[in-house]
Amino acid sequence: MDTDDDYPDAAKRHLHDAQWLLAQARLANASHLSGLSAECALKAIAKAKRFDGTKKVHIPGIFSELQNLSSVGAGNPDLVSKIAALQTKFADWNVNQRYAPQNKFTIARTSEECAGAHAACQLMTNYGEGVV
Template identity: 30%
Template sequence: MSTTPQTDFDSSARRHMDDADLLHAHARPANADHLAGLAAECALKALIAGFLGGHINPQDLVVHPNANGPIRKHVNTLWPEMVTIVQNRSASALIPLLTSQPFADWKVDDRYCDGTHLTATTVSNHLSAARAVISILEQAHLDGMLT
């Protein structure tokens, strides 16, 4: 058994989403919100690496020709950059989703906060957006679009 973790953005996205839904159902909005952002981020990185012409480098970072170096961004800054990454590609399912910025108010540093600044609407919007991008990822797998 290997003790070296293997980067797998697909399974990470699903795992984070499952846990976000579970925490949300148990009235744990701060961690549900945090994991929703991580789930969406992982799903976007899986799409970049498997569908949109990118790859995962030896340092386990996603690289794309339209990005300026390895992508070290969280969902709040990666989401708006996706418009540049999907340009000139067949990613019609992503385009309508990318016209909004559902994670503009999400911050990875919120993991250090008490969560009182989060509203039920904010958490719900983040969960919905994460589910939407994961659905696109899952459909890409079903369509055989991801390698």
Template identity: 30%
Template sequence: MTSTIRQTNGDDHPEAARKHLTDAQVLAAQGRHDGAGYLAGYVVECCLKTVMLLEKNDPPKIHILAKLSTQALRLAAMSSAKTAKYAPFQNAQHSIYDPESGWRETLRYREQGFISAETAQIWIVEANFVFQKTVACMRLDGVI
């Protein structure tokens, strides 16, 4: 399902978030925790970039979830924000955002077994939470 904010280069952040969430869940069920955890991070990244796209049509080229979250929340807090209702929040319980022990795009270079089953499951739950608060609600509201 293509979104209404698909980029001219073909990038479709909401659709990518949905696809990565499904794939993360399937990989976790198959015991492939590294891939599952890795994709969970991309779910969050794509959701945060979706919030930004609705406001300014140009997502940043970074992968650091804590920075993306801060930028998305800043945009959503503007008085003219279309995305205030969809602003995901991060808190101490969301370990995926932790810059030291959380998700980062360089995890793809780590050895098999680096992401534990427990961590992968936690990140999938956190990614699903962000997805439901952003992309899923935007689709229900007809925004994307």
């Protein structure tokens, strides 16, 4: 399989599945896909801004990478502040949570993560400069 990265497609696909899983109360997988969706959306923004330093970085590390990057925020403090606001939605998210038991996930927290993924996809659409 060819592994060309298509972050916008992955972000939207993961968000769609996360929303469906949340509606079915499949919280562990909804949470995991919400985080992956947000991560892909942020990577799409970084790629559109010609910064590829996020390729191997996951949430939460991607937030500090993007906030400290002048090319992403150059001339656009609004984007930087919106990325920073997303960070709170994923305060407890970690890519390794895919191994956690179902009972560690709550509807409230997973709903917050899913909303964060949606917001990240909106940022991707608004600031990704044609990546969608």
